[in-house]
Amino acid sequence: MTWHVAEEDLRAYVRGDLAPPMLWSADTHLVACAECRARLASVSDPAALDAGWERLDAELDAPRPGLFEGLLLKLGIADHTARLLAATPVLRRSWLMAVAAVLMMTVAASDELRSPHSPTLFLALAPLLPLAGVALAYGPAIDPTYETAVVSPLHGFRLLLVRTVAVLAVGLCVNGLATLALPGYGLAALAWLLPALALTATGLALTPRLGPVRAPVLTGAVWLGLLVLARTRAGEGAPLAPFTAAGQGTAAAVAALATGLLFLLRDRFDSATAPLTDYSPGSTS
Known part of the structure; x- marks a missing residue:
């Protein structure tokens, strides 16, 4: 040297x-x-x-961020929020491929069983997919990052909304693309949108009382029951009641009421998402 x-x-x-x-x-x-x-x-x-x-x-x-997480970070989203969003089970490729496959088969069946008024099968199934996505995005029984989520620097209600908005955005986009495959029905093929928002908001509003699994399951069961009842009362070839103008108005009102109830119950999500393990004195992990 x-x-x-x-x-x-x-x-x-x-x-x-x-x-x-x-x-x-x-x-x-x-x-x-x-x-x-x-x-x-x-x-x-x-x-x-x-x-x-x-x-x-x-x-x-430190784990390297994946493609989706890296994109969220570039968009200016905080790193802990991006990590929780990227870990959402239903935003993974397997879920999206499954949803796309179900929608493709439903669109094909609806086209094969063409109704003069509306693609009933597609309209019945499409609102359930965002509801199922939200149910699978949050909760101790399903979410592999649940314990990380409950100790993250986020209000429980805010975390729920962050994931719900992400899942809804993806789910509604996929549903919208599937709707384009039914051009013969025009705007009638979009009759799933308001019921989807109503079902999702209702399922979320019931979550503090029933839990993140039972609430959407019960909401989906009620939806299917309403469809069966509407089918028995509808005339031959007539659209089902939820997909008429009156039914769409009712769905919009239910979505608004459920959203208001969800806002009123927002503080319940912190207690509803408490850690699974009791760390009080004398307890065992």
């Missing part, structure tokens, strides 16, 4: 004040020069050095 890093430069290097290009030269030189590394150790604060190694270890051990 024909030169060594000056002591004042080593001290600036330790403080993080050494600017390029001297910083790059010092980095390269320290790799090859044992004498300068020893001098660097003598002017370094051991506590700061240990803290630096700990930060480096944490950075190396």
Whole structure:
């Protein structure tokens, strides 16, 4: 070695004040020069050095964000929110492929069993898919990141809304694409939208009382029951009551009422999503 890093430069290097290009030269030189590394150790604060190694270890051990999480981070979403969104089970490829397959088969069946008024089978199934997606996005029985979610720096209601909006956006887009495959029905093929919003809002409003699984299951069962009842009362070839103008208005009113009830019950979601393990004195994990 024909030169060594000056002591004042080593001290600036330790403080993080050494600017390029001297910083790059010092980095390269320290790799090859044992004498300068020893001098660097003598002017370094051991506590700061240990803290630096700990930060480096944490950075190396931290999981790398996936494609979806990386996109959320680039959009300015906080890292903990992006991580919780990316871990939502129903936003994964397997769920989306399953939903797409179900919709494709339903569209094909609706086209095969063409009704002069509306694609009844498609309209009956489409509102259930966003409801099922929201049910699978949150709750201790299904969500693999549930315990992480309940200790995250998020209000329980806000976390629920964040995931619900994400799932609804994806689910409604997939449903909308499937609707394009039924152009012969015109706007009648969109009659699933208001029932989907009504079912989802109702399921969420019932969650504090019934839980994240039973609430959507009960809501979906009531929907299917209403369809069966409407089928028995509808005339031959007539559209089912939920897909008429009156039925759409009712669905909009139910969605609005359920949304209002959900807002009133927002504080219940913190108690409803308490950690699964009791850490009180005398309990065992």
